[in-house]
Every structure is written in structure tokens, then in C-alpha cells.
Amino acid sequence: MTAEGFWSLDPMNLAAILGMALVTLATRWAGYVAVARLNPTGRFKAALESVPPAVLTSLVAPMTLATGPAESIAAAITVLAAWRLPTLAAVILGVGSVVLLRAVMPMA
Amino acid sequence: MRDTPSSPAAASFASEARRGLIDILPLLLGAVPFAMLCGALAAQKGLSPAELGLMSAAVYAGGAQFIAIEMWASPTPVLAVVATTLLVNARHVLMGAAIAPHLRHLPGPVRALYITILTDESWAVGMRRATRGVGLSPGYVLGMIVPFYLQWPAAGVIGCLFGGLVRDPARIGADFVFTAVFLCLVVGLWRGRHSTAPVLAAAASATLVHLAVPGVWYIFAGALAGTLAGALTAPRTAGETRDDG
Numbered sequence: 001m002t003a004e005g006f007w008s009l010d011p012m013n014l015a016a017i018l019g020m021a022l023v024t025l026a027t028r029w030a031g032y033v034a035v036a037r038l039n040p041t042g043r044f045k046a047a048l049e050s051v052p053p054a055v056l057t058s059l060v061a062p063m064t065l066a067t068g069p070a071e072s073i074a075a076a077i078t079v080l081a082a083w084r085l086p087t088l089a090a091v092i093l094g095v096g097s098v099v100l101l102r103a104v105m106p107m108a
Numbered sequence: 109m110r111d112t113p114s115s116p117a118a119a120s121f122a123s124e125a126r127r128g129l130i131d132i133l134p135l136l137l138g139a140v141p142f143a144m145l146c147g148a149l150a151a152q153k154g155l156s157p158a159e160l161g162l163m164s165a166a167v168y169a170g171g172a173q174f175i176a177i178e179m180w181a182s183p184t185p186v187l188a189v190v191a192t193t194l195l196v197n198a199r200h201v202l203m204g205a206a207i208a209p210h211l212r213h214l215p216g217p218v219r220a221l222y223i224t225i226l227t228d229e230s231w232a233v234g235m236r237r238a239t240r241g242v243g244l245s246p247g248y249v250l251g252m253i254v255p256f257y258l259q260w261p262a263a264g265v266i267g268c269l270f271g272g273l274v275r276d277p278a279r280i281g282a283d284f285v286f287t288a289v290f291l292c293l294v295v296g297l298w299r300g301r302h303s304t305a306p307v308l309a310a311a312a313s314a315t316l317v318h319l320a321v322p323g324v325w326y327i328f329a330g331a332l333a334g335t336l337a338g339a340l341t342a343p344r345t346a347g348e349t350r351d352d353g
């Protein structure tokens with residue numbers, strides 16, 4: 001690749017990238033700023049405490065529940081392993097089982 | 109005065125930073141093939157390495173970048189790309205709100221940097237540390253977020269230049285690393301019956317919306333449903349006494 005090719009910056013692409021960066025920055029700061037000065041109690045506190053399991057579960061739901069048997073079984077193995085083993089061991093076990101299971105099972 | 113190589117504070121900063129790096133390392137190793145794939149896809153869409161590097165450094169949000177690059181065309185659909193990015197990253201609003209109470213004791217610049225480059229990964233690892241009673245230290249946060257930040261644009265540009273290096277992360281199971289680590293984090297964050305409703309509501313809503321609606325609405329739908337379920341099933345005294353089991 002030529003040096004010009006490497007460094008080429010199209011104005012429209014630049015506008016899109018800057019727009020993406022600005023809206024992402026806004027999402028990162030909005031919730032933090034809204035809560036930073038509050039002392040959450042009651043149901044609001046319970047809601048905030050439910051955000052981690054809710055967000056994490058949502059992010060993994062399609063891969064875990066709606067991709068195929070290999071992914072679902074590997075996910076179950078990961079969860080069982082995570083109860084007993086350190087995270088790294090459970091992750092290695094989970095990723096190892098998905099590679100093996102995909103090799104012996106048809107992809108959905 | 110004796111010449112000490114490092115004060116206790118510096119030593120504890122270093123050991124905290126090492127702890128943070130160790131905790132994020134599995135996620136970092138899982139992210140590198142995706143950063144390279146992101147770069148390779150960007151090259152196919154005609155983005156230059158400089159443009160991809162700038163995007164990865166300034167936007168720094170994997171899911172949004174993959175979807176935006178998928179939509180990339182000539183002329184650039186600026187509005188559609190920006191609007192989709194906003195939707196994909198809307199979950200950050202909930203995430204920032206959830207972590208805010210755990211950051212008050214941190215120095216301002218560390219707090220600001222953490223929020224500015226917040227990711228699913230650094231947020232989830234930080235939340236686990238904060239809610240296990242250990243608390244977040246500046247060293248831990250920086251040891252976690254700085255290496256994770258640097259790999260993304262660096263590996264992205266490499267992928268953009270040598271597109272053929274990573275064709276299919278699924279072949280080595282890299283696409284499952286993210287899922288496996290997040291499942292472990294859900295287990296780590298499990299708080300008995302307090303967690304049952306949020307997890308079940310999020311799993312059901314995210315799966316149904318994923319199957320029924322194209323795009324990334326499932327993330328926000330599941331996050332919102334799980335959060336509401338947690339609020340609605342909370343005992344009345346939730347603010348005062350909660351066991352941290």
C-alpha cells in the first residue's frame with residue numbers, strides 16, 4: 001500500500017467517524033452523569049443492581065440460546081465450570097468445548 | 109534518608125495494575141482477532157488504515173463498528189451509520205448509571221478516563237471487582253482499561269493492512285470467548301434470588317427480540333426488561349438491607 005493510500009481520509013468518512021464517536025461518548029457519559037450525584041435507594045437501587053446481569057445476559061443470549069446445539073451446550077459447560085473453577089479455566093473449557101462440539105455437530 | 113526503590117503506595121499501585129491486567133487479559137486476547145477482523149472488513153469496504161485506526165481509537169466500540177462497517181457504502185451513509193451507532197451503544201447509558209456509585213472515591217481523571225473509554229468488558233470486570241467488596245483502585249482501573257484500549261486500534265490497523273490474517277475467528281472459537289467470559293461474570297455476580305428475575309427476563313426478551321427483529325434491538329430490549337424485572341421484584345426494604353451473598 002502506498003503512503004497516500006494508508007493516510008487517505010475521505011471527508012464523508014471522517015464526518016461519519018466523528019459522528020459515531022460523539023454519539024458513543026454521549027451514551028458513555030449520560031447514565032454516569034445522571035447518577036453520579038445521587039444516592040440510589042429502594043427500587044431505583046435495585047434497578048441499578050440489576051443492570052449488570054441484565055446487560056450481560058442480553059449480550060450473550062443470541063449466541064447461547066439461538067445459534068445452535070454446540071453453542072448452547074458449550075454455554076452450559078461454561079456456566080457449570082464457572083461455579084467451581086477460576087474464570088480463566090472456565091473460559092478455556094468453554095471455548096475448547098465449542099471448538100470440539102462445532103467439529104462434530106452441524107452448524108445451525 | 110534511605111533510598112527506597114518504590115514507596116508502599118507505588119508498590120500497591122503496581123500490584124493493583126497487575127491485578128487489573130490479569131482480570132481483563134482473557135477478554136483482551138479474545139478481542140484481538142476481532143479487532144483484526146474489523147480492520148479486514150473495513151479494508152474491503154474501501155476504508156483506509158488511517159480511517160479505521162481513527163474510528164477504532166475515537167469510537168472504540170466493537171459491536172457498533174462491525175455493524176457500521178457492514179453498512180458502509182459510497183457515498184458514505186453518514187446519518188444511518190451514526191443513528192445505528194447510537195442504538196447499538198444505548199446500553200452504555202444503563203451501564204454508566206450502574207457503575208457511577210462505585211467510582212466516587214476515585215481521582216477525577218481516572219474516573220473520566222474510565223467513563224470516556226467504557227466498554228462492555230472493562231465495565232463488567234470493574235463491576236465484579238466493585239461489588240465483591242474489594243472496591244476499585246486507580247491502579248486496578250488503569251491496569252485494566254489502558255492495555256485493553258491500546259490493542260483495539262493497533263490490531264485493527266494490522267488487520268486492515270493484512271486482511272487475510274484472520275478470516276474466520278469462529279474457527280479458533282474466538283467468537284465464543286466474549287460469550288464464555290460474560291457467562292462467567294453473570295455467575296460471579298449472582299446474588300441468589302435477587303438475580304433470578306433480571307437474568308430470566310433479559311434472556312427471554314433478548315432471545316425473542318433477536319429472533320423477531322433484525323439488528324441490535326435485542327441488546328437494549330433485554331437490558332431494559334432485566335433491569336425492570338429487578339426493580340419490580342425487589343423487596344420493599346431493598347435500600348436498607350441486602351445480603352451480598
